Amino acid sequence: MSELERAAEAIALAPALALACHQTPDGDALGSMLGLAILAAEQGKEVVASWPDPFLVAPHYTFLPGLELASKPMDYPRAPDVMVTFDCGSIARLGELAQAARSARELVVIDHHVSNDGYGTINVIDPDAAASAVVVRRLLELLDWPLNRDAAECLYTGLVCDTGRFQYDNTTPEVFHLAEELSSFGLPIAEITRQLFEQHRxxxxxxxxxxxxxxxxxxxxxxxxxxxxxxxxxxxxxxxxxxxxxxxxxxxxxxxxxxxxxxxxxxxxxxxxxxxxxxxxxxxxxxxxxxxxxxxxxxxxxxxxxxxxxxxxxxxxxxxxx
Ligand SMILES: [Mn+2]
Incomplete structure (x- = not known):
């Protein structure tokens, strides 16, 4: 079984999921985590999603759907049965949530950082993936969970942020295929772009x-x-x-x-x-x-x-x- 298949199986069987992303989360960390959170909740799973203190979201990410599913790190389960981390290259970047990660029965690491040391019990790490959101999309495929508009908006945010708006050299045909699929949910592309990159106080x-x-x-x-x-x-x-x-x-x-x-x-x-x-x-x-x-x-x-x-x-x- 591949690590991706093992991850899909662990997630599919879990009635509750504890999700986390790295401290000072960026668009890919939040987008990939919230995308999965939205769809897991849709599947009737109990979902907790968080990141280490300071429990803040940069103003350009406040539009993201699914943020209402996020809860403070102090309310995070101490020893989750199945925990999934997103875009987090090392256990240290989980801050105070690292303890929960160490205590989890199954720790699924979903990432694309070349420096990731594989701190999970299941490690789905693809340094060639343009974004963690790309890895999440592959996972959803295996899970056979249908995308919806909110999750598509989250994954699109991860994709557009980590490819520098489709300008970095990680912008592969797979990236454009995924962008096409996600945008087909009627995403407000210009609005997302302005919110993410084109407006500041x-x-x-x-x-x-x-x-x-x-x-x-x-x-x-x-x-x-x-x-x-x-x-x-x-x-x-x-x-x-x-x-x-x-x-x-x-x-x-x-x-x-x-x-x-x-x-x-x-x-x-x-x-x-x-x-x-x-x-x-x-x-x-x-x-x-x-x-x-x-x-x-x-x-x-x-x-x-x-x-x-x-x-x-x-x-x-x-x-x-x-
Ligand atoms: Mn990333």
Whole structure:
């Protein structure tokens, strides 16, 4: 039996499912989890869905159907019979829900992070899948659970987020086939796009302007980096969840192969890395205890911003220009 078949069997037989995705969930983490949550509830299963504190959703994801099925991590079962994690590359990214994951009888891991270490009892991990939502769609096929419009909207969100709106090189024919299938449920594509990518509060725009203004470029490494301090968040009145797309502005720098945004949080700094060259930024992130993909990765650290940036720079190749 394949891992996908084992996952489908475990999920099909379970009267109750405990679902979880990674901390500070993105569109794919939320979309893949909520998509399955909606359909499992439709099948008459008892569903709990959560992610670690802070139990918040970035404003651009608040439209997602199924959020009403989510509950706080403190209300999560301590030892679920069958638990399923989505888009979560390591057990550490489950935060306080890691304990439930360790105590679960069956832990199904649904993911596409190349850095995933297979912490489940059943591991459905496909690093070639463009999104965890793609893996969820394959699972639904085996389960023979029909899609509905709400679940399609969730999976579409995962797909469009993790392919950078069908622009990254993970945008395969399978991605377009799935997009076609999902959009056929009458999804409001323009509305979803604007909500996800095309609107921000002016306060965020001003914070982003300040971050771009202070960006530093290292020509020897073709590396561009900027940072947002705790003071910036205060001054502009912006929450960290709103700044998820900041790295997508910085990575447009045409001189740079690798880009980075460092954000100060009360628990330390949060680092996002992107690459447009063949350099694998997930290796840098793993070196700091994080993870991700070749071209998009991240980690957290308790070191100060300047120190973290210096350490990243040390790990980047010096590019010799002809
Ligand atoms: Mn993902």
């Amino acid at each position: 002016l306060a965020y725009m001003k914070l982003a302007a300040a971050a771009i203004e202070r960006a530093e470029y290292d020509p020897d490494r073709r590396f561009v980096a900027t940072w947002v301090t705790a003071e910036d968040f205060r001054r502009y009145g912006v929450e960290i969840e709103e700044t998820e797309g900041l790295i997508d502005l910085i990575r447009r720098t045409s001189e740079a192969d690798v880009s980075c945004v460092v954000k100060e949080t009360p628990e330390g700094v949060r680092v996002s890395l992107r690459a447009v060259s063949d350099f694998d930024v997930s290796l840098v992130a793993v070196g700091f205890g994080g993870g991700g993909h070749r071209r998009a990765a991240g980690f957290t650290s308790e070191r100060p911003v300047g120190e973290v940036l210096a350490m990243i720079r040390e790990r980047l190749p010096v590019v010799t220009c002809p």
